[in-house]
Amino acid sequence: MTQPALEFTDVTCSFVSDDNKHYTAVRDVNLTIGDGEFVSVVGPTGCGKSTILNMAAGLLSPSKGTVKVFGEELQSLNKRAGYMFQAEALMPWRTAIDNVSAGLQFKGVAEKERHEMAKHWLSRVGLSGFENRYPHQLSGGMRKRVALAQTLIMDPDIILMDEPFSALDIQTRQLMENEVLELWAQKKKAVLFITHDLDEAISISDRVVVFSAGPGSHPIGEFYIDIARPRDVAEVRVTPRFIELHNAIWADLREEVLKGYENMRNRVK
Numbered sequence: 001m002t003q004p005a006l007e008f009t010d011v012t013c014s015f016v017s018d019d020n021k022h023y024t025a026v027r028d029v030n031l032t033i034g035d036g037e038f039v040s041v042v043g044p045t046g047c048g049k050s051t052i053l054n055m056a057a058g059l060l061s062p063s064k065g066t067v068k069v070f071g072e073e074l075q076s077l078n079k080r081a082g083y084m085f086q087a088e089a090l091m092p093w094r095t096a097i098d099n100v101s102a103g104l105q106f107k108g109v110a111e112k113e114r115h116e117m118a119k120h121w122l123s124r125v126g127l128s129g130f131e132n133r134y135p136h137q138l139s140g141g142m143r144k145r146v147a148l149a150q151t152l153i154m155d156p157d158i159i160l161m162d163e164p165f166s167a168l169d170i171q172t173r174q175l176m177e178n179e180v181l182e183l184w185a186q187k188k189k190a191v192l193f194i195t196h197d198l199d200e201a202i203s204i205s206d207r208v209v210v211f212s213a214g215p216g217s218h219p220i221g222e223f224y225i226d227i228a229r230p231r232d233v234a235e236v237r238v239t240p241r242f243i244e245l246h247n248a249i250w251a252d253l254r255e256e257v258l259k260g261y262e263n264m265r266n267r268v269k
């Protein structure tokens, strides 16, 4: 049997603030992402979604419990994962091709080879001809495509995405989501996708996991998205099954969203 790509077992993560107060963001989280599975995590704002992703990346250690990557406990950076975050991650002083090939450069791949690979990846994300543009000469959507190529060129076994398209307009966002699905279908890597957007989560995923409001956030529901693939993220949104799933997930999520706002208000009082 193949090992799960990611396995959180009884994971708790607490932070200590400057005034020495403890805040437990997530508590007793059990979550498994199968090899090749596309899983989205949704939950109220501040519930700990990025905390989960940062632990999967090895950027943050659990205060309790374990995170395993293909069966091995994660002790430092997750070398089998590639990340794509909400914020712009491109180096402004490097052209698109040099941004995409940066990871290969750090690995010591010769310039000619890494540029060939980067050119290929730029073409796969629809950016042939833009190799020598700097980030400021590209639109927001194009910069996201460069960031996607930058992640995928490293051929990670696990892709971690934290609201990668939230800054984009809806049309560009849907184009990017379709592109991610197409690229994912070719290689079937495990994806952990964090989003605020339930429509996005349902249209793109195999499974949607709902987290409770913090503190001590944890999964309170999971939904298998039994909508046939290949999918067009815009088209599936109007199908009856999509609407059914949306209603079922929202029934779980709605109360947590309200609790999340309430808890946040109380924390700043």
Ligand SMILES: Nc1ncnc2c1ncn2[C@@H]1O[C@H](COP(=O)(O)OP(=O)(O)OP(=O)(O)O)[C@@H](O)[C@H]1O
Pocket (backbone or CB within 6 Å): 015, 016, 017, 023, 025, 043, 044, 045, 046, 047, 048, 049, 050, 051, 052, 196, 214
């Ligand atoms: N380094 C830190 N120090 C102290 N508290 C932190 C730290 N990082 C996160 N937190 C707190 O932990 C909780 C979870 O944060 P996290 O960023 O994981 O939530 P999120 O669900 O990703 O939020 P959003 O949906 O708003 O992006 C929040 O209440 C946040 O204030």
